[in-house]
Amino acid sequence: MNSANEYTLRTQLERSNAVRSNIKKLYIYVVLVLIVAVFSVVKLGQVEFFGRGHFLSPDSIINLLRSAVPILTLSGAFTLLMISGYIDLSVGSAMSLSAVVFSWLILNGVSFLPAFLVTLVMGISLGFLNGLLVMKLRITPVIATLVTLNLFKGIALLIVPHGLSAIKGSATKLMPAWINDYARLDVLLGLPWAFYVAILVIVVLVIVQRKTILGKYAAAVGGNRTSAELSGINAVKLVWLLYIIVGFFAALAGMARASYMSLGDPLSGDGMELDCIIAVLLGGTAFSGGEGSVAKTIVGALIIVCLTTGLMTVIPAFWQTMAKGSVLIAAVVLNHLLVREKVKA
Amino acid sequence: METRLERKKMIGGRMSNESFITLFMIGVLVVLFGVSCAIVPRFYLPQNMINLLTNNWYIIMLGIGVTFLLITGNFDMSVGGVIAMTGVLSVWFCQDATASQNALAVGLGLPYGVAIALALLCAMGIGAINAFFIARLKVPSIIITLGTMMIARGVAQIVAQGAQRNTSLPDVFGVLGGLTIPGMSIKLSVLVMAILVVAAFVFEKKTVAGRRTYLIGANSVAARLSGVNVRRHLTSLFIISSLLAGITGILLSSEFKAGGSSRAMGYEFDALVISLLGGVSIAGGFGSVLGMFVGAVILSVVTSAATGLLLSPDWQFTIKGVVTFIAILAQRFALDKRKG
Numbered sequence: 087m088n089s090a091n092e093y094t095l096r097t098q099l100e101r102s103n104a105v106r107s108n109i110k111k112l113y114i115y116v117v118l119v120l121i122v123a124v125f126s127v128v129k130l131g132q133v134e135f136f137g138r139g140h141f142l143s144p145d146s147i148i149n150l151l152r153s154a155v156p157i158l159t160l161s162g163a164f165t166l167l168m169i170s171g172y173i174d175l176s177v178g179s180a181m182s183l184s185a186v187v188f189s190w191l192i193l194n195g196v197s198f199l200p201a202f203l204v205t206l207v208m209g210i211s212l213g214f215l216n217g218l219l220v221m222k223l224r225i226t227p228v229i230a231t232l233v234t235l236n237l238f239k240g241i242a243l244l245i246v247p248h249g250l251s252a253i254k255g256s257a258t259k260l261m262p263a264w265i266n267d268y269a270r271l272d273v274l275l276g277l278p279w280a281f282y283v284a285i286l287v288i289v290v291l292v293i294v295q296r297k298t299i300l301g302k303y304a305a306a307v308g309g310n311r312t313s314a315e316l317s318g319i320n321a322v323k324l325v326w327l328l329y330i331i332v333g334f335f336a337a338l339a340g341m342a343r344a345s346y347m348s349l350g351d352p353l354s355g356d357g358m359e360l361d362c363i364i365a366v367l368l369g370g371t372a373f374s375g376g377e378g379s380v381a382k383t384i385v386g387a388l389i390i391v392c393l394t395t396g397l398m399t400v401i402p403a404f405w406q407t408m409a410k411g412s413v414l415i416a417a418v419v420l421n422h423l424l425v426r427e428k429v430k431a
Numbered sequence: 432m433e434t435r436l437e438r439k440k441m442i443g444g445r446m447s448n449e450s451f452i453t454l455f456m457i458g459v460l461v462v463l464f465g466v467s468c469a470i471v472p473r474f475y476l477p478q479n480m481i482n483l484l485t486n487n488w489y490i491i492m493l494g495i496g497v498t499f500l501l502i503t504g505n506f507d508m509s510v511g512g513v514i515a516m517t518g519v520l521s522v523w524f525c526q527d528a529t530a531s532q533n534a535l536a537v538g539l540g541l542p543y544g545v546a547i548a549l550a551l552l553c554a555m556g557i558g559a560i561n562a563f564f565i566a567r568l569k570v571p572s573i574i575i576t577l578g579t580m581m582i583a584r585g586v587a588q589i590v591a592q593g594a595q596r597n598t599s600l601p602d603v604f605g606v607l608g609g610l611t612i613p614g615m616s617i618k619l620s621v622l623v624m625a626i627l628v629v630a631a632f633v634f635e636k637k638t639v640a641g642r643r644t645y646l647i648g649a650n651s652v653a654a655r656l657s658g659v660n661v662r663r664h665l666t667s668l669f670i671i672s673s674l675l676a677g678i679t680g681i682l683l684s685s686e687f688k689a690g691g692s693s694r695a696m697g698y699e700f701d702a703l704v705i706s707l708l709g710g711v712s713i714a715g716g717f718g719s720v721l722g723m724f725v726g727a728v729i730l731s732v733v734t735s736a737a738t739g740l741l742l743s744p745d746w747q748f749t750i751k752g753v754v755t756f757i758a759i760l761a762q763r764f765a766l767d768k769r770k771g
Contacts, residue, residue: 173573225759226713228506228573229703233752236700240748248743360577373571404593404692408585414578418570 110424114368114385121389125396141396148276152346154391155269156181156339157361158284158384162291163335164362165383166301167328171308171375172220174329175231177336177362179238180212181355184340186242189253189350192265205337212238213333217326235359242352253350261348269345280342287335288384295380304328308375360414361390367417370424386417448766452710453722455765456758460729467732471739483731485617488624489514489695491727492679493702495631496672498723501706503648503665504715505572509561510676510702512583513554514695517680519587519596521550522690527599535591536598543603547681554677557583558670566665580699587692597689608686620682627675631720640664649716704751705730708758730754 125141160177167174184205191201212234219230246253255261269280295301306314307321315321339358344350368386371378390413397409446454468475493510500507524546526538541549557579564575590596610619635641646654647661655661684690708726711718730751737750 175573219756223760225756229707229713229759230756232700232703233755236697236748237752240746240750240752243745243748248745360581363574363577367574373574402592404588404591405585407581407588411578411581411585414581415564415575418564418574418578419568422568422570 106424110370113420113424114370114382114389117368118385118389118392121392121396125392125400128396128400141399144276146395150391150395151277151281152269153395154388155278155280155284155342155346156355156358157365157387157391159280159287159339159342160332160335160358161362161365161383161387162288162380163328163332165366165369165371165378165380166291166295166304167325167332168366168371168373169295169301169308169375169378170304170325170328171311172227172325172328173231173363174213174216174332175228175359176212176216176234176238177332178355178358178360179235179242180209180333180336181340181343181358182352183212183238183242183245183355184209184337185344185354186245186253186350186352188341189261189265189344189348190245193253193255193259193261198264198268202341205341206334209333209335209337209340210330211333212336213330214326216333217329220329221322221326239352239356246350246352252352252354254348265345265348267345269342280345283338284342287338288380292380300324300327305376305378308372309377357410360410361387364390364410364414364417367414367421370421373421448769449710449717449719449722451769452762452766453719453725455762456708456710456722456725456729459758459761460725460732463729463732463736467736467739471736474736474739479735481617483728483735485621485624487705487727487731488618488621489679489683490698490701490705490730491724492624492627492675493672493698494705494723494727495627495720496668496675497699497702498706498709498711498718498720499631499635499644499668500572500672501703501711501713502644502716502718503668504651504713505565505665505669506576506703506713507561507669507672508573508576508699508703509557509579509583510672510679511695511698511700512580512587513557513673513676514680514683514698515587515690515692516557516583517550517554517677518684518694519591519690519692520553521546521681521684522596522600522604523590524549525600525604526596527601533598535594535596538596538599543601550681551674551677553586554673554680555670556673558673559666561673562666562669565669566662584692587690587694591690591692593692595689595691597687600688605685605688608682608684608688618686620686623678623682628720628724635720644668645716647715651715701730701751704755707755710762726758729758 122141128141160181164174164177187208188201188205191204192198196204216231216234219225219234220227223230267279269278271278273279273282295304303314303319303324306317306319307324311321336355340355343354347354365383365386366378367373368389369379369382369384371383393409393413394406397406401409473479493514497507497510523538524541525543526536526540528538528540539546560579560582561572561576564570565572608618608620611617612619612622635644643654643659643664646657646659647664651661680695683694705726706718706723708729709718709722709724710726711723733750733754734747737746738744742750
């Protein structure tokens with residue numbers, strides 16, 4: 087092959103790579119805007135733009151953001167773990183268990199701050215257990231966390247008294263009204279404390295991922311664990327710490343859910359692991375780890391929340407499972423096309 | 432016969448790790464059973480033993496497919512959803528087309544045989560989707576099969592409108608699930624399970640394809656380079672796994688004369704648990720159907736002993752989780768000791 091030919095070939099390749107990386111950078115925002123646009127238009131026939139009941143009405147946006155709090159709180163830490171090449175399928179159950187423990191404590195007369203701290207400590211220990219099983223006892227992450235998924239769910243079901251579906255106030259024992267204060271009370275712009283905590287969490291985690299050693303090391307371990315260890319990173323401790331962080335934020339998310347619903351539902355976190363995985367995959371994090379972005383996961387999380395909320399107004403509830411499954415598969419395919427191909431090129 | 436024995440001696444006369452683990456788990460089973468007999472009243476009765484072996488037939492049927500896939504290093508989490516889907520679809524296909532006003536009572540009015548065949552075909556379709564993404568696009572199996580689990584259950588929910596279909600069915604619908612073996616209280620479903628387990632055992636030990644499964648699990652690149660069509664093999668395994676789940680779904684829906692969209696919730700986890708209890712390793716290339724069967728019996732001994740000790744059924748999740756972790760760690764410990 088002569089050099090001119092080779093040159094054009096290479097420029098073509100570079101150009102297609104550039105196009106692809108631009109698509110990769112931008113597609114997630116386009117998807118978000120498209121989804122919002124579609125749901126706005128679907129409802130447009132009935133009510134005026136930004137009016138009451140419209141997808142883009144202030145009420146509905148505030149509602150949407152409030153219901154987005156758990157996934158916003160959790161998916162950032164989940165991304166860090168996925169960047170390091172590991173996975174935690176137990177986050178949903180950890181959330182449920184935290185919600186149950188938190189509302190059980192409050193129902194039994196513990197005040198907010200102690201209950202909050204105890205639940206956080208419990209979340210940390212759940213993450214610690216996952217880390218122990220995966221990193222120290224070397225059980226495959228998927229299996230270990232799938233079993234703890236059922237373990238945590240089982241414990242949550244055990245705490246709920248027999249015959250009840252959730253921890254909630256009864257005639258003899260009232261749930262204090264202030265359980266709502268954290269995730270429902272209007273603090274600023276109609277949004278509650280939990281939302282601003284979630285924003286703070288996101289900001290911190292974006293900085294952690296981009297600017298700190300923890301973020302760099304996580305990517306290094308995800309890229310190639312052996313070479314990361316050879317260059318002096320203690321992968322066991324690092325990933326263990328990430329599991330603990332995920333457990334911590336799962337507890338935080340669970341409390342937001344419990345405070346929002348003012349009850350502790352042992353099934354309230356079901357499926358959160360799938361939502362997190364979809365958000366992470368939409369955000370372009372490679373499934374095998376090594377690269378990814380917390381900020382984009384958050385956009386992915388917003389996409390899921392918009393879809394779930396939007397679909398609820400358009401299609402019957404029993405279509406939801408199908409819709410979410412299809413979105414998961416679509417996210418995998420998108421991720422595969424955009425992330426994998428780049429590595430190959 | 433003699434030469435065969437001699438050859439075995441020449442190879443070393445040592446058991447393979449796989450048989451070792453299976454024997455180890457059989458030992459655990461015997462001990463657990465002994466302890467249960469000692470502390471739980473009426474545990475030793477023959478009827479209870481039969482129940483222990485047969486009550487879990489649906490999980491064991493799923494376990495066959497899940498075990499083979501685990502041996503190749505892949506998960507199949509879609510089996511529970513496929514059970515619900517085939518159950519609901521077989522009912523829907525069968526229901527009278529002109530029966531009544533109620534939308535849930537109106538079906539397609541197909542003959543039973545056709546209905547079953549179509550429902551099984553749909554089940555295999557889910558398997559084919561799994562296979563396409565996993566074997567061809569090399570996407571991690573856990574994610575895809577969780578997605579198809581939701582899609583399969585989603586189909587069930589859409590067709591059954593989030594509830595269940597159980598009216599205006601032909602009489603023939605309930606026959607399969609209601610049949611028992613003459614003279615015994617054992618259901619046809621259990622017989623089907625037994626036949627499938629034996630068939631799977633023969634497939635695993637005696638056929639080339641069965642041995643290839645292990646090769647793929649141990650090293651899929653080496654398997655491909657030595658001429659195994661890894662893609663085709665995985666595809667067949669995924670389709671077989673979904674087909675087995677489909678058969679289970681048909682038998683269950685026939686037994687209950689209904690197709691419910693929330694049927695078989697969490698069965699995929701139970702199937703995974705019994706495989707793990709039987710010593711199957713996700714690291715690949717290790718495990719056996721016999722072990723899986725032993726694992727299933729261990730699980731039913733533990734859960735029924737726990738129920739016998741008056742623990743509420745709410746304990747089930749917790750017990751399963753703890754038992755699985757103990758089993759995984761004990762098996763690894765036993766293998767390490769053996770090497771040691």
